[in-house]
Amino acid sequence: MGLTLERPTQAPGPAVPRPSPGSGRGSRARWVWGWAYSGILSVMLTLTVLLGYLVTGIASGTVDWTALLTSSTWSPGNLAFGGLAMIYGSAVVCVLALVLAVPVGWAAAVALSEYLPPRLARPLRLSIELLAAVPSIVYGLIGIMVIRPFVADLGDVPGGDSLLAAGIVLAVMIMPTIVAVSVDALAAVPGRYREAAYSLGLTRREVVRSAVLPQARPGMRAGVLLGLARALGEAIAVFMVIGRADDRLPESLGDVFSFLVRPGQTLTTKLAGPEPMLAGTSGPYFAALCGLGIILLTLVAVATVWGTRGSTGRAVRAPRARRSSAWLRTPKDRLTTAVRLGALLLPGALLVGMLGILLARGGAALNPVFWFTPSEGASGGGIRDQIVGTLLLLATTALIALPLGYGAGIVIGTRASAKTARVLETLTVAVGGTPTILLGLAGYVLFCTTMGWGRSWLAGAVVLVPVVIPVVALTTAGRIRSMPAEITEAALALGLTSSQYVRSVVIPYTWPATLTGLLLGLARAAGETAPLIFTATVFFGAPALPTGIVNAPVQALPTHIFTLSQDSGAPEAIAQAWGSALVLVLITAGLLSLAVFLRNRFEGARRWTT
Amino acid sequence: MSTESRSRAARLTGRRVRQGATVASASLLLSAALTGCAGSGKAGTDAIQASGSTTVAPVASDAAEALKAKGLNITVATQGGSAGGISQLGTGQINIALSSKPLSEKDQKAYPDTDFVTTQIGADAVGVIITKEVADGGVKGLTKAQVAGLFEGKITNWKEVGGPDLQVFVYDKEPGRGTREVLDKFIYGKGEPPAPPKSANYAIVGGNLETRNKLKSTRGSIAPLSTGFIDGHPELVAVPLEGVAPTLANVASGKYPMTRPLFMITNGKPKGTVKQYIDYILSPEGQKLLPQHGYLTREQMGL
Numbered sequence: 075m076g077l078t079l080e081r082p083t084q085a086p087g088p089a090v091p092r093p094s095p096g097s098g099r100g101s102r103a104r105w106v107w108g109w110a111y112s113g114i115l116s117v118m119l120t121l122t123v124l125l126g127y128l129v130t131g132i133a134s135g136t137v138d139w140t141a142l143l144t145s146s147t148w149s150p151g152n153l154a155f156g157g158l159a160m161i162y163g164s165a166v167v168c169v170l171a172l173v174l175a176v177p178v179g180w181a182a183a184v185a186l187s188e189y190l191p192p193r194l195a196r197p198l199r200l201s202i203e204l205l206a207a208v209p210s211i212v213y214g215l216i217g218i219m220v221i222r223p224f225v226a227d228l229g230d231v232p233g234g235d236s237l238l239a240a241g242i243v244l245a246v247m248i249m250p251t252i253v254a255v256s257v258d259a260l261a262a263v264p265g266r267y268r269e270a271a272y273s274l275g276l277t278r279r280e281v282v283r284s285a286v287l288p289q290a291r292p293g294m295r296a297g298v299l300l301g302l303a304r305a306l307g308e309a310i311a312v313f314m315v316i317g318r319a320d321d322r323l324p325e326s327l328g329d330v331f332s333f334l335v336r337p338g339q340t341l342t343t344k345l346a347g348p349e350p351m352l353a354g355t356s357g358p359y360f361a362a363l364c365g366l367g368i369i370l371l372t373l374v375a376v377a378t379v380w381g382t383r384g385s386t387g388r389a390v391r392a393p394r395a396r397r398s399s400a401w402l403r404t405p406k407d408r409l410t411t412a413v414r415l416g417a418l419l420l421p422g423a424l425l426v427g428m429l430g431i432l433l434a435r436g437g438a439a440l441n442p443v444f445w446f447t448p449s450e451g452a453s454g455g456g457i458r459d460q461i462v463g464t465l466l467l468l469a470t471t472a473l474i475a476l477p478l479g480y481g482a483g484i485v486i487g488t489r490a491s492a493k494t495a496r497v498l499e500t501l502t503v504a505v506g507g508t509p510t511i512l513l514g515l516a517g518y519v520l521f522c523t524t525m526g527w528g529r530s531w532l533a534g535a536v537v538l539v540p541v542v543i544p545v546v547a548l549t550t551a552g553r554i555r556s557m558p559a560e561i562t563e564a565a566l567a568l569g570l571t572s573s574q575y576v577r578s579v580v581i582p583y584t585w586p587a588t589l590t591g592l593l594l595g596l597a598r599a600a601g602e603t604a605p606l607i608f609t610a611t612v613f614f615g616a617p618a619l620p621t622g623i624v625n626a627p628v629q630a631l632p633t634h635i636f637t638l639s640q641d642s643g644a645p646e647a648i649a650q651a652w653g654s655a656l657v658l659v660l661i662t663a664g665l666l667s668l669a670v671f672l673r674n675r676f677e678g679a680r681r682w683t684t
Numbered sequence: 685m686s687t688e689s690r691s692r693a694a695r696l697t698g699r700r701v702r703q704g705a706t707v708a709s710a711s712l713l714l715s716a717a718l719t720g721c722a723g724s725g726k727a728g729t730d731a732i733q734a735s736g737s738t739t740v741a742p743v744a745s746d747a748a749e750a751l752k753a754k755g756l757n758i759t760v761a762t763q764g765g766s767a768g769g770i771s772q773l774g775t776g777q778i779n780i781a782l783s784s785k786p787l788s789e790k791d792q793k794a795y796p797d798t799d800f801v802t803t804q805i806g807a808d809a810v811g812v813i814i815t816k817e818v819a820d821g822g823v824k825g826l827t828k829a830q831v832a833g834l835f836e837g838k839i840t841n842w843k844e845v846g847g848p849d850l851q852v853f854v855y856d857k858e859p860g861r862g863t864r865e866v867l868d869k870f871i872y873g874k875g876e877p878p879a880p881p882k883s884a885n886y887a888i889v890g891g892n893l894e895t896r897n898k899l900k901s902t903r904g905s906i907a908p909l910s911t912g913f914i915d916g917h918p919e920l921v922a923v924p925l926e927g928v929a930p931t932l933a934n935v936a937s938g939k940y941p942m943t944r945p946l947f948m949i950t951n952g953k954p955k956g957t958v959k960q961y962i963d964y965i966l967s968p969e970g971q972k973l974l975p976q977h978g979y980l981t982r983e984q985m986g987l
Binding site: 235319 | 741743744747758760761762765767851858859876880885887888889892893898901903916
């Protein structure tokens with residue numbers, strides 16, 4: 075027969091009769107693509123603005139690129155601008171962070187998703203997401219208290235300010251991101267794969283290795299990329315433990331290890347230091363700093379290309395046949411179980427330790443009066459206005475970033491060809507890896523100066539948007555990729571247009587993951603200090619709620635903590651800084667738990683394939 | 685497998701022309717949304733804007749708090765430290781620059797149209813801080829040459845200056861920090877300081893609190909730091925320089941070499957509410973705020 079099974083090449087086009095428009099699900103949903111492309115355009119717009127800012131800076135003075143890339147002498151007084159030592163520092167710190175965080179993070183994610191019963195896994199997963207909510211400045215403060223002495227003992231060096239300490243702090247910071255995104259990827263693997271594998275008589279280790287991991291790998295890799303992007307872009311926490319010593323480069327291979335326990339400098343710490351302020355806005359000094367910014371963006375892009383390389387090809391290839399020996403199957407299985415559950419203990423211990431320090435230091439936050447009274451002077455009273463300001467910034471950022479990030483994720487996940495998807499994904503991760511200090515400086519030039527907003531809460535919210543969008547987009551795209559093919563096939567077989575497919579299939583399937591992404595992104599944005607200082611916040615004197623947009627600053631918790639923890643000598647200022655840190659963590663924790671509770675409910679209800 | 689189905693989906697439903705139109709309309713939408721916000725802003729409030737040094741900010745905030753009751757609206761920010769405050773004042777973005785370093789000729793040259801008027805509100809003594817272990821071990825004072833040797837990395841063990849057999853660990857302040865400029869001025873006068881040493885025992889620190897934390901946790905460390913910050917921290921000692929200890933009397937009389945003034949800088953003579961604000965800080969009531977944050981009052985400085 076074959077007369078009805080063959081679809082016309084143009085189908086489903088307008089010629090094909092379809093349900094009358096306007097009746098809910100039957101409508102054409104034309105808005106979908108306009109919305110989705112707005113998302114991807116916003117990613118590109120961010121990059122354009124950033125590059126525009128940096129290129130204008132470079133054009134304002136000559137940059138000796140050879141020296142910037144190959145010399146390690148940085149001495150603005152002598153007009154010597156060599157960035158090699160900083161590039162080396164950034165690379166070493168990120169590699170250390172990944173080497174420490176990825177094995178533990180992946181093992182913990184597998185343990186959470188495959189080993190623990192849901193009753194235990196859910197609260198644990200929430201706790202790990204809480205870790206992602208700890209602002210980077212708190213990681214920095216705790217790094218000074220705990221990790222520096224640890225490195226000092228380990229390497230028998232005074233102080234402990236070192237590349238190694240920075241690497242450890244970053245590892246702790248990016249681990250929650252890796253775990254949370256990996257757990258999402260693992261949870262998206264349909265249960266029937268596991269059932270099939272178990273029914274073949276495989277042990278749990280073999281099930282995970284041969285049935286679950288191959289399916290979840292792209293998502294788990296996305297988690298690592300997000301982590302790497304965060305590590306490359308993080309400034310404040312690294313700033314406090316790396317020692318910021320210029321021009322340190324090992325001269326021989328043997329020195330590499332001894333230099334790990336010595337002070338160093340990364341690209342971000344250089345940019346987050348006072349030098350962009352001292353360099354003015356033109357001339358060779360400023361141009362050299364912009365050159366460093368370009369190098370940093372390039373590194374993020376290179377790391378991303380390298381990280382996504384082959385992931386699309388590998389997904390198509392049939393799994394390699396592994397000849398695994400049957401020798402000691404059960405002991406091996408038990409050992410793996412122990413190792414994976416052990417790996418889970420580490421983030422748990424981190425959380426408990428961090429909360430312990432926060433509670434011990436920031437006891438002021440436990441008094442409700444502290445939450446609901448406005449501050450008095452430099453460090454007296456409560457922090458009501460700072461809380462309101464932070465919530466306002468976060469809510470505005472979420473409102474702008476959710477639709478844009480969701481749209482971008484949908485384009486990356488469904489629309490683009492494999493090649494385009496990789497390019498778009500690279501761009502998105504590049505935006506995510508942009509040091510927020512650069513976003514702040516670019517936003518300051520664009521909104522506060524050129525557009526004449528002055529200090530404005532809206533400028534602050536807009537500057538935070540690029541922090542959130544990539545996380546939302548990449549988690550959404552990862553979830554779309556792990557959608558069972560038969561859902562897509564069934565949708566197409568029913569004759570849905572691509573917009574209808576997105577509206578009725580993709581969105582209902584992916585929104586819990588998108589929500590995770592939004593929450594993780596907001597958690598990160600909540601702790602951002604550097605971009606707000608330039609664009610949106612003042613230390614004292616702003617009204618709790620701004621009345622306009624132009625010259626309408628707010629006060630926010632992270633910048634409040636930052637200012638207090640930098641220079642206040644008064645003991646009550648330190649108490650208030652730690653109290654504010656605990657409040658910030660608690661607020662984010664509250665929001666997260668609420669949203670995770672909702673998500674768990676809906677994810678349960680939306681199990682399509684199990 | 686998922687890739688395959690995705691590209692198939694794209695192939696089956698992709699219509700290039702419409703895609704182009706969608707992209708165009710999306711970009712239009714986005715740019716409209718972005719520029720639309722700009723127009724809706726209204727004129728700024730009449731708040732006095734002060735910004736600059738993190739050292740002065742706590743005092744400025746406390747004073748602003750006291751004046752709130754009188755209906756004065758003052759915002760205090762700390763963007764870019766002293767140098768940042770001065771540049772913002774020069775470009776007319778703020779009313780008052782907070783500064784913990786004297787105005788330099790360079791600043792005046794950079795903003796020729798601005799009539800910088802400085803008002804000293806107090807002072808701050810910068811000490812060369814060492815750990816108690818080193819002080820007890822025999823380091824009872826340092827000469828200018830010894831301080832230079834320590835910070836240039838030429839003296840690497842405390843026994844070279846009469847102390848215990850312990851490695852020196854130098855914490856220097858970031859470039860542009862008022863504290864570092866005071867130390868450089870003490871060691872080199874008007875000369876240009878040399879590049880920092882490439883020793884393993886040399887690191888950079890930022891704020892005063894960070895400096896104190898790191899001094900306390902590093903054996904054999906040395907750093908420049910406001911003496912107000914080591915009050916109540918017996919494990920740290922401000923070492924006498926050239927035989928002069930940073931006592932109140934020595935600082936006030938000018939015998940102690942590393943004192944820095946704290947300033948409020950305005951464009952032209954302070955007028956109206958700005959004058960009211962600065963006058964308050966200069967009043968006996970306002971001066972009481974300085975010791976609270978570890979600084980010296982004008983009276984103590986003999987002004």
